[in-house]
Structures are given as structure tokens and as C-alpha cells.
Amino acid sequence: MDSAAIVGELTGMVATIMFFGVIIAAILGPRWLRSREREALQATLRTAIEKGQPLPPEVIEAISRDARPVPSAGRDLRRGIVLLCIAAAFVAMGYAADYWGDGDTDAFGWMIGIAAFPGFIGLAFLIMGLLNRGKGAV
Secondary structure (H helix, E strand, O other): OOHHHHHHHHHHHHHHHHHHHHHHHHHHHHHHHHHHHHHHHHHHHHHHHHOOOOOOHHHHHHHHOOOOOOOEHHHHHHHHHHHHHHHHHHHHHHHHHHHHOOOOOOHHHHHHHHHHHHHHHHHHHHHHHHHOHHHOEO
16 A cells, blocks of 8 residues: 555544544533533532521522523524524535535535535424414423
């Protein structure tokens, strides 16, 4: 095997690892940061309790309530639009890869397949947002 083939294989492996690594980091990163923030808040509260400081009712209420916002039609519409734009970006990337490629690649077909996932999820969010538009919080 010559060095150009080895470099080509390594490039493909590194690109695949980076692609999935970015996806995993985008999902797990915010969760990890929220857990660190919550740990810091709990340590601060623990220190305040140990020193005999009274906790205001607002702080107790903020800790005990659910941190997730209430689902709404507007939020569903925003999510749907963002996911449809992500799908459109995958399609555009596939078109560009085929346009500037050597013509032997089937990048456009692959990118349409990849774009189907965020596209259909975004379409579902759009439909839910439109159906629940007048209902307020769902």
C-alpha cells in the first residue's frame, strides 16, 4: 500500500471521528455545563446552611421548580425552522460536493439521506407548533 492510500484512509477515519465527536460534544457539552453549574450552586447553598445563613424562599423555589421551560407553539415553530434549515444546509453541502467534486461521488444522495432526519423532525415540530398555535402552553 502506498503512502497516498494510507493518507487517504487516515483522512477518512479522522473526518468520521471528528464528525461524530462534534455531534456528541454538542449533545453532552451543555448537559455537563448545567450539571457543573448546579453542583456549584449546591456547594454555595451547603456553605450558607453550615454557617447558619437563612435561605430566602425565592432561592428554595428556584431550586425546587423544574428548570425546563413550558412547551409552547412558538418554541415548537422555532425548533422546526432551525431543524429545517439544518436539513437544507446538508442538502446544499451535498450539492456543492457533487458540483465541485470529480463527478464520481454520490455525496448529494448521501446528504439528502442525512438531511431527512433533521428535516422530518423539523417538519413535525412545525406541524405541532401550527396545530397548537392558539392553545398557548401545551
